[in-house]
Amino acid sequence: MLDKAIVQRLQDVVGQENVLTRKVELVAYSYDATADMPHQIPDVVVMPTTSEMVQEVVKIARTHQIAIYPRGAGSNLSGGTIPFKKGIVLSFQRMNQILEIDPANLTATVQPGVVIAALNSAIAGHGLIYPPDPGTVATATMGGSAAENSGGLRGLKYGVTKNYIMGMEVVLASGEKVKFGGKTVKNVTAYDFSNLFVGSEGTLGIITQLTCKLIPAPKFRRTMMGIFSSLEDAGNAVAGIIAAHVIPATLEIMDNKTIRTVEAFANIGLPVEAKALLLCEVDGMSQDLVNTEAEAVIEVFKQNNCEYKAANSDAERDQLWLARRNALPALASLDNTCIVEDATVPRSRITEMLVACEKIAEKYNVTIGTFGHAGDGNLHPTILYNMYDEELTARVHLAIDEIFATALALDGTLSGEHGIGLAKMKYLGDELGQSGLDLMRSIKEALDPDYLLNPGKMIPLPEAVA
Amino acid sequence: MSGEMTLNAGCTAPTYHDDLRLVQGELDKCMKCGNCMAVCPVYSVNKDEMAVTRSKIAVAEAVMKGDLSMDDPEVSDMIFNCLVCKSCMTNCPTKVSYDRIALGFRAALVRKNGLPWLKKMIFTGLKNPKFFDVAMKAGASMQGIAFKGDRKMKAISPRSPFAMVGGSFGFDAGRKMPELTVTPLRDRVSEVVRPAEVKVKAAFFTGDSLNYFYPDAGMDLIEVLTENGVEVHVPKAQNCCGIPVLVHGDIETARTLAQNNLDTFEATGCDYLITGCGSCGGAWQHDYVDLFANDPVYKAKAEHWSKRTYDVSTFLTKVIQFRQPKGQVDAVVTYHDSCHLKKTMKVAAEPREVIRSIPGVTLKEMAAPDTCCGSGGSYVVSHYDTSASLGKNKAQDINQTGADTVSTGCPACMMQLLDNVSRHGKEQKVTHYISLLAESYRKEKAAVH
Numbered sequence: 001m002l003d004k005a006i007v008q009r010l011q012d013v014v015g016q017e018n019v020l021t022r023k024v025e026l027v028a029y030s031y032d033a034t035a036d037m038p039h040q041i042p043d044v045v046v047m048p049t050t051s052e053m054v055q056e057v058v059k060i061a062r063t064h065q066i067a068i069y070p071r072g073a074g075s076n077l078s079g080g081t082i083p084f085k086k087g088i089v090l091s092f093q094r095m096n097q098i099l100e101i102d103p104a105n106l107t108a109t110v111q112p113g114v115v116i117a118a119l120n121s122a123i124a125g126h127g128l129i130y131p132p133d134p135g136t137v138a139t140a141t142m143g144g145s146a147a148e149n150s151g152g153l154r155g156l157k158y159g160v161t162k163n164y165i166m167g168m169e170v171v172l173a174s175g176e177k178v179k180f181g182g183k184t185v186k187n188v189t190a191y192d193f194s195n196l197f198v199g200s201e202g203t204l205g206i207i208t209q210l211t212c213k214l215i216p217a218p219k220f221r222r223t224m225m226g227i228f229s230s231l232e233d234a235g236n237a238v239a240g241i242i243a244a245h246v247i248p249a250t251l252e253i254m255d256n257k258t259i260r261t262v263e264a265f266a267n268i269g270l271p272v273e274a275k276a277l278l279l280c281e282v283d284g285m286s287q288d289l290v291n292t293e294a295e296a297v298i299e300v301f302k303q304n305n306c307e308y309k310a311a312n313s314d315a316e317r318d319q320l321w322l323a324r325r326n327a328l329p330a331l332a333s334l335d336n337t338c339i340v341e342d343a344t345v346p347r348s349r350i351t352e353m354l355v356a357c358e359k360i361a362e363k364y365n366v367t368i369g370t371f372g373h374a375g376d377g378n379l380h381p382t383i384l385y386n387m388y389d390e391e392l393t394a395r396v397h398l399a400i401d402e403i404f405a406t407a408l409a410l411d412g413t414l415s416g417e418h419g420i421g422l423a424k425m426k427y428l429g430d431e432l433g434q435s436g437l438d439l440m441r442s443i444k445e446a447l448d449p450d451y452l453l454n455p456g457k458m459i460p461l462p463e464a465v466a
Numbered sequence: 467m468s469g470e471m472t473l474n475a476g477c478t479a480p481t482y483h484d485d486l487r488l489v490q491g492e493l494d495k496c497m498k499c500g501n502c503m504a505v506c507p508v509y510s511v512n513k514d515e516m517a518v519t520r521s522k523i524a525v526a527e528a529v530m531k532g533d534l535s536m537d538d539p540e541v542s543d544m545i546f547n548c549l550v551c552k553s554c555m556t557n558c559p560t561k562v563s564y565d566r567i568a569l570g571f572r573a574a575l576v577r578k579n580g581l582p583w584l585k586k587m588i589f590t591g592l593k594n595p596k597f598f599d600v601a602m603k604a605g606a607s608m609q610g611i612a613f614k615g616d617r618k619m620k621a622i623s624p625r626s627p628f629a630m631v632g633g634s635f636g637f638d639a640g641r642k643m644p645e646l647t648v649t650p651l652r653d654r655v656s657e658v659v660r661p662a663e664v665k666v667k668a669a670f671f672t673g674d675s676l677n678y679f680y681p682d683a684g685m686d687l688i689e690v691l692t693e694n695g696v697e698v699h700v701p702k703a704q705n706c707c708g709i710p711v712l713v714h715g716d717i718e719t720a721r722t723l724a725q726n727n728l729d730t731f732e733a734t735g736c737d738y739l740i741t742g743c744g745s746c747g748g749a750w751q752h753d754y755v756d757l758f759a760n761d762p763v764y765k766a767k768a769e770h771w772s773k774r775t776y777d778v779s780t781f782l783t784k785v786i787q788f789r790q791p792k793g794q795v796d797a798v799v800t801y802h803d804s805c806h807l808k809k810t811m812k813v814a815a816e817p818r819e820v821i822r823s824i825p826g827v828t829l830k831e832m833a834a835p836d837t838c839c840g841s842g843g844s845y846v847v848s849h850y851d852t853s854a855s856l857g858k859n860k861a862q863d864i865n866q867t868g869a870d871t872v873s874t875g876c877p878a879c880m881m882q883l884l885d886n887v888s889r890h891g892k893e894q895k896v897t898h899y900i901s902l903l904a905e906s907y908r909k910e911k912a913a914v915h
């Protein structure tokens with residue numbers, strides 16, 4: 001429990017209604033969307049509405065050496081917002097104003113608590129979109145997704161969050177506020193601070209304002225689905241589409257386990273013996289161009305021995321998307337615990353990774369369904385198990401270790417879009433080596449010498465290493 | 467695990483209403499993904515996570531583990547801060563039935579602490595239909611003293627001395643309520659209403675809101691059915707559907723009310739049961755089945771009627787082909803999806819089909835027609851601020867459409883809409899969609915004569 005005087009100080013800064021201390025309120029901020037993680041109750045939840053308030057809260061925390069955990073919607077999948085050293089959860093859910101939409105410069109300036117979908121609704125009237133679309137767009141906040149550098153289904157063609165953040169205001173651990181970047185397309189002034197703070201998972205500074213890039217909404221799209229009887233054919237089709245110089249907005253893959261589970265769950269007529277399913281969507285500003293790309297994709301599908309379907313209407317498109325939309329719900333319904341990983345490999349090694357996941361499932365006798373973003377090599381091996389079964393849980397942990405080891409052996413990376421947080425910290429040295437870990441620690445200590453900002457995430461606490 | 471989780475003495479066929487341990491499976495299904503945050507109306511108002519479904523689940527888990535106590539007022543307040551609108555359930559990837567968790571907890575709480583006195587008083591009245599009937603009628607004749615009339619809105623608003631007392635319950639001087647009618651619906655019609663030529667027989671479950679607050683809409687419903695050759699049975703022995711007491715955890719009363727209804731409708735010999743209220747229809751389709759899931763006698767009865775219960779719009783469009791109306795009704799209508807009608811009974815397209823069939827009517831959709839209006843039974847009274855803020859948003863969405871009429875399929879929503887349209891709206895007419903169809907049929911007849 002925090003000293004009453006400190007709580008009083010926090011209330012003076014943000015207002016009484018923006019400081020939560022009741023037990024049930026604290027329980028509500030003791031977890032995030034990550035399975036298989038310990039929960040921890042914070043001492044207090046503070047909900048600022050201005051950056052000045054954030055500065056004051058940081059100063060109080062610094063004086064009393066209290067940890068701070070910036071938090072958006074808490075929909076992250078890395079354990080990144082769990083307040084596991086107790087302290088202050090700094091929730092941005094009430095700091096949620098869209099400050100400016102600037103169609104001339106194709107930018108928007110927002111407070112961190114703005115929900116991604118709310119921004120997209122606000123700019124729709126201008127014919128613009130903000131492309132990053134993690135699965136949680138309807139809840140995830142701009143600040144949270146910038147801190148996590150979220151990806152999504154459209155990453156292959158449109159990139160991820162870091163490609164859209166042009167400027168920021170950040171409150172540092174010292175309580176000072178810095179502003180950098182802005183509305184200009186070109187800006188090489190000083191270090192590229194945006195890219196330092198995007199993806200820093202709240203460990204280096206607290207994002208209090210963002211200026212992001214918008215693009216014109218594509219006017220036309222075509223959607224196709226290919227059903228393959230061998231994983232190799234599916235892998236070759238992915239390579240073939242890129243070789244034909246088509247960059248689809250979406251290129252999703254589902255393995256046999258996922259196909260069977262979706263079919264049992266939703267009865268949508270998928271062939272349960274199929275080894276892989278590809279969902280491909282091309283989009284653009286001209287009907288001709290989009291049609292040409294769609295034909296090229298279909299040609300590649302044909303060459304790779306698949307059965308394919310192409311949607312001719314929005315209703316048919318929804319039909320094709322049903323399988324993909326149901327992938328996670330169907331898998332998650334198999335058992336009481338669902339871990340979604342995001343190990344990522346170069347596109348050319350997708351097939352190897354899928355085969356490896358199947359073998360790992362067999363070896364440890366655990367249930368793994370794999371689906372994901374084939375176009376960018378970002379797969380989601382999804383592990384289902386009963387958390388009350390200790391022996392099974394132990395096997396699941398071994399299987400996960402092996403999934404990450406395999407991704408690294410295939411020249412891949414630990415995380416394509418979920419981040420490191422608490423969940424993947426132990427593997428970090430395997431990818432970065434000691435010199436990489438040391439570099440991370442130097443940056444952390446330069447910016448947050450007292451380890452007050454989201455402590456124990458990404459970089460282990462000094463006492464944990466010693 | 468403490469005593470509140472276990473059974474009532476003498477309960478031989480426990481369901482999650484009787485044994486809290488039976489909700490553990492529902493709790494385990496929750497992945498904490500947060501999708502519910504996008505749709506939970508309570509969260510949308512204050513943006514604190516405590517209101518979100520997944521947090522209520524986390525707190526419930528803490529109670530099951532023994533980390534929190536269920537009769538801690540913080541815990542019970544949180545579990546009651548829910549409209550039971552089921553929006554979270556329609557957006558939940560793993561289909562967590564939060565309604566079962568909430569009802570299970572509320573029932574366990576009542577088992578342990580009894581019903582708070584105010585609720586107890588109301589529910590004792592409900593259990594005795596005669597007493598309730600008299601009380602509601604008495605209320606109707608006294609409303610002239612308590613409320614000042616506003617003929618234009620066909621509504622009443624509390625007069626000042628009562629408003630001062632009622633203010634804390636949400637009945638401030640500005641609140642508009644439908645007039646409590648002196649003659650309830652079931653006293654206005656005989657038990658069997660026959661059309662000239664009978665094509666099919668159906669029983670009409672009026673529910674209390676149509677019976678006492680909106681008997682005209684109930685009469686319209688009967689008229690529409692008879693216009694379509696339906697012999698309508700309106701058994702007088704029917705009583706409240708039980709939802710108002712069920713959501714407050716009074717399982718014993720809910721079961722008593724449900725049993726009487728099941729027996730009463732069995733006696734009609736009809737094949738179909740028609741409702742004009744999403745909550746009542748939901749009770750017949752789902753809650754009775756859950757309440758009697760292990761009951762040797764009533765399980766079969768509940769399942770029988772569950773499959774035969776239809777919202778009147780579904781009955782008109784899917785079971786019989788209703789006669790296309792010809793009478794001109796000049797109105798621009800917007801339709802509000804009642805939570806229980808859309809999310810429990812899965813009825814959304816049918817009322818719109820009915821509205822569109824009426825000559826002269828234009829249907830203009832509002833933004834997010836299925837966002838909760840903030841009704842939710844006594845929630846209006848117990849959490850007035852949240853409810854009022856949702857109601858205001860709804861009124862603004864309605865204003866945006868430019869419609870002169872707002873229509874819905876649930877009397878509880880009609881009350882909430884009436885209040886909020888009168889405060890923040892443009893004096894739009896609030897009506898049950900069935901009344902629009904009845905009006906068209908009437909105009910058609912008037913034109914012929």
Ligand code: SF4
Nearest residue numbers: 496497499500502558
């Ligand atoms: S949407 Fe369902 S699974 Fe997800 S957090 Fe809410 S209740 Fe849990």
Ligand code: SF4
Nearest residue numbers: 506548549551552554
């Ligand atoms: S039932 Fe409605 S109010 Fe209750 S938790 Fe679900 S969405 Fe929120």
